[in-house]
Each structure stands twice: as C-alpha cells, then as structure tokens.
Amino acid sequence: xxxxxxxxxxxxQSFNLQPGLRLKTASEQxxxxxxxxxxxxxxxxxxxxxxxxxxxxxxxxxxHDAFATALERWPLDGVPGNPxxxxxxxxxxxxxxxxxxxxxxxxxxEKITAQLENTTDDSVQGIEDGLADDQLRLIFTCCxxxxxxxxxxxxxxxxxxxxxxxxIARAFLTTxxxxxxxxxxxxxxxxxxxxxxxxxxxxxxxxxxxxxxxxVYLVFNEGYSASSGASLTRGEFSAEAIRLGRLxxxxxxxPEVMGLLALMLLQESRRAARTSPAGELVLLENxxxxxxxxERIAEGVKLVERxxxxxxxxxxxxxxxxxxxxxxxxxxxSTDWPQIVALYSVLxxxxxxxxxxxxxxxxxxxxxxxxxxxxxIDAILARRELADYHLAHSARADLCRRLGRRDDxxxxxxxxxxxxxxxxxxxxxxxxxxxxxxxx
Numbered sequence: 001x002x003x004x005x006x007x008x009x010x011x012x013q014s015f016n017l018q019p020g021l022r023l024k025t026a027s028e029q030x031x032x033x034x035x036x037x038x039x040x041x042x043x044x045x046x047x048x049x050x051x052x053x054x055x056x057x058x059x060x061x062x063x064h065d066a067f068a069t070a071l072e073r074w075p076l077d078g079v080p081g082n083p084x085x086x087x088x089x090x091x092x093x094x095x096x097x098x099x100x101x102x103x104x105x106x107x108x109x110e111k112i113t114a115q116l117e118n119t120t121d122d123s124v125q126g127i128e129d130g131l132a133d134d135q136l137r138l139i140f141t142c143c144x145x146x147x148x149x150x151x152x153x154x155x156x157x158x159x160x161x162x163x164x165x166x167x168i169a170r171a172f173l174t175t176x177x178x179x180x181x182x183x184x185x186x187x188x189x190x191x192x193x194x195x196x197x198x199x200x201x202x203x204x205x206x207x208x209x210x211x212x213x214x215x216v217y218l219v220f221n222e223g224y225s226a227s228s229g230a231s232l233t234r235g236e237f238s239a240e241a242i243r244l245g246r247l248x249x250x251x252x253x254x255p256e257v258m259g260l261l262a263l264m265l266l267q268e269s270r271r272a273a274r275t276s277p278a279g280e281l282v283l284l285e286n287x288x289x290x291x292x293x294x295e296r297i298a299e300g301v302k303l304v305e306r307x308x309x310x311x312x313x314x315x316x317x318x319x320x321x322x323x324x325x326x327x328x329x330x331x332x333x334s335t336d337w338p339q340i341v342a343l344y345s346v347l348x349x350x351x352x353x354x355x356x357x358x359x360x361x362x363x364x365x366x367x368x369x370x371x372x373x374x375x376x377i378d379a380i381l382a383r384r385e386l387a388d389y390h391l392a393h394s395a396r397a398d399l400c401r402r403l404g405r406r407d408d409x410x411x412x413x414x415x416x417x418x419x420x421x422x423x424x425x426x427x428x429x430x431x432x433x434x435x436x437x438x439x440x
Contacts, residue, residue: 030074033083034067041084042162043247047134049091050197056159056187061098062091069094135160136199136251139244142186143212144195151186152215153222158183161219161240172222209252213260213316216244220264224271238268255310259317262303266323269296281428285332297327315351318343337367354385362395370399390419394429401436410436 042063049059066087080086142155154172157163169179189195200208223237245261273287282288304324307317322343329335344360357380365373377396386392397412410433417429 027071027075030071030079033074033079034070037083037087038067038162041087043138043160044135045084045087045091046159046162047138048088049095050138051134052088052092053095054197056190058095058098059091060159062095063087065094065098066091133199135247137197139212139248140200140208141190141195141197143208143215144190145208145211146193146195147186147189149214149218151182151189152211153218154179154182155186156215156244157219157237157240160244163236163240167236209254209256212248213256216241216248217260217264217316219244220267224264224267235271238264238271242268255307255312256314256316258303258307258310259313259315259320262300262307263316263320263323265296265300265303266320266327269293269300269327275424279424280431281424284326289331292327297324300324301327315347318347318350322347335366337363341367354380354383355389358386358389358392358395365399370402374399374403388419390416390425393419394425397432401432406436406439 045066046059046063049062050056053059053062069090070083070087074080138160139156142159143152147155154168157168158165165180165183166176169176172179220238220241223235223239223241242261242264245257245264249257249261269292270284270287272293273289273291274282276282300320301324304317304320307313308321322340325336325340325343341360341363344356344363348356348360358377361373361376361380363373364376374396377392377399380386381392381396393412393416397409397416400406400409400412413429413433413436417426417433420426420429
C-alpha cells in the first residue's frame, strides 16, 4: 500500500506519553481516511496529474508522494476541506520539485519544469472543473486500440482502478515482473506513438467507445468467471468493472454503456447462487433463485429498458436483455425460452459469432428439445471454429446425456475436460462423467 514508504519511527518515540498517544490515534484515523480516499479517488487524482504533468510515471510517483505527505501532515494540520484537490496540488508540487532536482544534472529538464510551473492551474476550481474529462481521457488512453488487448486490460486495472501489479499478476496467473513489463511497454507505446491523452472526437467515438467497453467487459469476465485457476470468481475484478461501467455511464450516457452496465449487474446478481456451500459449480437451471440480488436485478432491468427505448442499442444491450429474461423467471421451468431464442437471433445478426450461435443452440434445445439443439451444435462443431472451446463440447455432452446417448456424452465430456483450465469446471465435468458411469 502507498503508506508503506513512510517511516513510523517518529510516531513511536512518544508511545508512553499522553500527547503521543493522541497523535498516534490521529494518525490511525488519517490513515483510514487516506486508505478510503486511495480506493475511491486514485483514478481521478492520477488522471488529473497525468494531464497536468504529461507523463504517466511522473504522475504515478506524484500520487504516492502526495499520499505519503498527507500521512505526515494531516494528523498535525487536520484533514483539508477538499482532500482530493489538496492531494492533486501537493502531487503536482512534488513532481515539480523532483524535476528541479533532475534539472541540476540534465539541462533538458529545465524547460519542462518551467513549463509546468507557468501553465498549470493550481486553483481548487481549476482542478475540479477538469476532473470528469480527465477520467474519460485516462480511460480512453488506457484502452486505445493501438495497444495490445492484454496491455489495455493491465493498464486499465493499474492506472484507472489503482490495483497493484501483484494483484493483477495473481489474477492472470503470471509473475509481477512480467506484468510490470507489460505495463511499461504500454506506456512506452503511448509515449512513442504520441497517443493523444484526450477524449475521442465525435466521429471517432463509436469505435473508441467500443474498445473501452470491451476492456471493461474483459475485466468483468475475469472477475465473474476466472479463466483459470482454483477460484471460480474474483469479486474485486467484477466490482471494479461495475465501478468503471458506472463511471462511464456518468461521464458518457450512451445506450451501449447502459447495456454493458446492465449486463454486468444482472450477471453479478447471481454470484451467491453460482456455487454450492461446498464450493461446487451450480448451473443456472439449478440455482437457488432466492439468493439472487434483487436490487441489482431491478437496476439492471431499468437500464436495459432505457437502452432499448433509445433504439440505438447494440450487442451489450441485447445480451443484457437476455439476462433480464432469465432474471424475471421464478424458476428454470418458467423461463421464456422463445423470447430468449428470438433475442439470440437478433444478436447473431448484430454481432455474428460462433459463440453466439452456440448459446442460441442451447436456447433452442430448451425451447424445442435436446435433439433440435444438438443438430445445431454439431453443425457448429463441424466448421471447427469452436473445436477447442470447452463449453461447446460440454453443451454437446449435456444434450447427448439428455437423449440417453451415454457413449457420445462421455466422449464429449472428456473432450471438454481436456480443454478447461478452471478447477471448478474440471470438478463439475468429472462429476458428470462419474454419474454416467454409475448409470451403466
């Protein structure tokens, strides 16, 4: 955490004195305040400092210097009336001081330092006026299509969400140095390619917004259904994605932003029901729907309705509409499968993909029976596009099982098992195979 850079020796010198105890208590209260500010305001503060300083790394150092300074000063001076503005102003001055020190050894830094001293508006109003645009600038810069997809995700989690490289590396099962290098390369690309730190122009917005939404949804999916490892979900990632979705909606209330936020809320509403008390995976049709979060569902449904009424919706809104139909069913048997098939048909036209076709085939199986769905899945697999997609083989296995074709089901389950990297899914598939063997 940011405050680890501060030495606590001076506080501990007065440990046995009453004034020292009061100072220690004040320090603890300030630390808690600063921890809360760090979690809530890191992205906003960093975004503004990047605008003021024009450098990602310099701005990051300035944020941490500002929080460390606050930990020293606020117990003595009190928490300022506008903590965020104080931290931004302090960070800026710390950065200028650092540049002055560099200028003693590098004359090229003198011009940069003078420019920062003369052109930045350090007034509280000046800082506050630019906050919304600063956040949008940072999101769109981190999600720029010139960056590699994995770099966009890593940079967004680091710079916008404020997660540490260690946290991000653990989530994606890589090492912190590897993740750090990915972020360094992304920053170098931004610098060397002169990627502008700005909100896209109106004519650029559709494509750029789509890229930003893709990154947010990738972050959500990694939290909602981890791609690999022992944990089925990573709540902190889905929570950050929803926070980003809310932020984007606040700053840019476009229908597809509403659709994505609705989709995430509706999917997240089922988190508590997705695993059994023993930690085993529970399929949607078998979930205890009393565990679903009705507040999230209500918010998600309202957002879907707003997006649909705009008549300018896209794939995220359609997926959210499908999730909304599921959420409104009291049990699996009462699900409106004809409506879900119809929505998947529209989605397949709006965004053709074999995965959408697969999901539609499963919905058809629920509407018309397993034989009809299996025919569609076999046709998809025959094209080889989903040959290595474990969920396609798992879906085929389930339909074969329902039709009593145990050998075909066993073969498909084994194929799915060989492809999945998720420990909960592996156990689920192994249980299915055991059930087939027990029915011999």
